[in-house]
Amino acid sequence: MDETETSTRKSGHSILNCMANSSGVSAPRELILIGGGHTHVLLLRELGKNPLRTVRLTLVSDVKDAPYSGMLPGHISGIYSRAEMQIDLPRLCNFAGARFIHAKVLGLDLARKQVLLPDNVAPVAADLVSINVGGTPSMEDVAGAEPWAIPAKPVPELLRGWQRAVATAPGGMGPFHIVIVGGGAGGVELALAMHSQVGHKAAFTIIHGAPQLLPGHNSGVHRVMSRLLEKRGIATIMNARVVEVVADSVRLDDGRCLPADFTFWVTRIAPPAWLAESGLDTTPDGFVRTGPTLQAINYSWIFAAGDVVAIEGQKLPKSGVFAVRMAKPLENNLRAYLSGNSLRNYKPQRRSLSLIGTADGRAVASYGCLAGRSVLFWHWKTWIDRRFMRQFQNLPVPFSSIP
Ligand SMILES: Cc1cc2nc3c(=O)[nH]c(=O)nc-3n(C[C@H](O)[C@H](O)[C@H](O)COP(=O)(O)OP(=O)(O)OC[C@H]3O[C@@H](n4cnc5c(N)ncnc54)[C@H](O)[C@@H]3O)c2cc1C
Known part of the structure; x- marks a missing residue:
């Protein structure tokens, strides 16, 4: 810049x-x-x-x-x-x-x-x-990822890509596909959030390189999230790596090719x-x-x-x-x-508490071996997040400006 x-x-x-x-x-x-x-x-x-x-x-x-x-x-x-x-x-x-x-x-x-x-x-x-x-999510080793995939960070780039996806999604139930690469907490939460907005007109798939989504979280969280994704109709592909991205599809390391009008990249950061x-x-x-x-x-x-x-x-x-x-x-x-x-x-x-929003007025709480999903956890999350942001919105008068 x-x-x-x-x-x-x-x-x-x-x-x-x-x-x-x-x-x-x-x-x-x-x-x-x-x-x-x-x-x-x-x-x-x-x-x-x-x-x-x-x-x-x-x-x-x-x-x-x-x-x-x-x-x-x-x-x-x-x-x-x-x-x-x-x-x-x-x-x-x-x-x-x-x-x-x-x-x-x-x-x-x-x-x-x-x-x-x-x-x-x-x-x-x-x-x-x-x-x-x-x-920023590491894309270097994957052919076509930099020109075609939209990284989760920097955030302004993600939001520009998301606005394009929303504007492009067809009005009817057309063959429109959104692929999320990376099934960590960020990728799953992002997929649920995006699905809540355009899920009625787009098919969603999460591609994850490991056998289990949300690595680092307990088995209760895995169960709750897997069920929820299934219920929402968000497909998951495990143990697969994207090796190439092009304008309208992604290719996996096992040779499969998946349609992808928009590919969001939420993998490990570099x-x-x-x-x-x-x-x-x-x-x-x-x-x-x-x-x-x-x-x-x-x-x-x-x-x-x-x-x-x-x-x-x-x-x-x-x-x-x-x-x-x-x-x-x-x-x-x-x-x-x-x-x-x-x-x-x-x-x-x-240990740290994670509260992962599920885009339906609820959140999943993950702490050590404890897991749960409820409205209460969502309220708790919004309270924490809003309290964090209030610190910067209502900045106190610095002492040096007090006469
Ligand atoms: C979709 C998503 C959801 C997430 N949700 C959560 C969550 O709920 N809770 C949680 O704990 N974590 C969450 N994370 C992870 C979290 O975003 C990161 O761990 C966190 O932002 C790291 O903070 P940071 O202070 O290291 O840097 P960042 O927050 O990444 O900030 C770095 C800043 O430096 C600026 N910058 C970068 N390069 C330069 C440069 N060369 N010159 C000048 N400025 C530069 C960037 O523009 C940016 O403003 C999420 C991540 C994603 C992708």
Whole structure:
């Protein structure tokens, strides 16, 4: 994205204490947040309430409105408006006293300590960097996937594809096929949400590479969801991989060809390639390797959080719940780093509750070995999601603006 916008609140309460540079002129330390993911939006909100007094804060994001994934299927099934599921990043930055740069980060120059932006935008100098850029479903190895399939992320791309599908679906019960590749929680929830809107005029199929949908969830969840999909007439194909996508079909690894007017790609995510290309220590699949303090293994001034991170010795699910829970430890460790105190380890919860909407005013709850589906769980989910979003809609007046 080549558009660049910057905004800093005039009161600039994040630029208070400064370090003297070589010419004796005071300069603030530069903390650059890359990506407005779930961790950074919470971090910015906290920094708005309790500013860092030793830095100039900048967020670089390729979108101005950060989508909240918990509400995405609800938006597709017509429950939430787009505005309700998005966080206005320039506004949040204004509250946090941060500069907002609307641009896609292309890489890091680790030797010069710079964040690299597209050609017409000067690199941004950094003393401290935090990366929260998530990932996108991996499509690289599949012929025709990039031109023809619609990835679940970035979310704006998914929503554009979905709008096209809705507009194209024929009025009658024509031969119109929607294929969802990936039967994890995101893929199943998305399929149910889409089906609730166009299921009367489209045939749906979920293709999943493993023997069981919703890996990582218990057998009760598997049973409830399998029955529900069957009842709704959503076909499932297990143990199959898509090896080619074309305009109107997908080909599976066993040679079968399925009609597909629209193919949505909701598989395991891959992080952006620039992380490894910049010289950060990454896993073989490109996730940033960090220690339990969320600092990159090979650069202590670089922090990472959310889906993009691979914390040594931990195997965390790629989920918004964990990205959200990393916000407080990240904030504490950034403060500790800046003040020269010792950093503390992030300790993830052993179990987390998942509430998966079923697009009928109910949700499936999954916690450890417990499973259930009810209206109550849906109300609980909407209450949690709306409460999360309220934090960004009703931003309190920052203390520095109070006369
Ligand atoms: C359909 C679907 C439903 C889901 N539902 C749930 C759910 O109910 N609960 C749950 O816990 N998880 C859910 N997930 C998973 C959840 O979306 C992710 O785990 C979560 O979004 C990860 O958060 P994050 O903070 O790591 O990054 P993200 O939320 O992915 O945010 C990353 C941000 O960085 C920006 N960015 C990326 N690259 C750059 C760049 N180079 N320069 C600048 N900015 C950049 C992106 O535009 C984005 O705004 C769902 C996923 C899908 C696909």
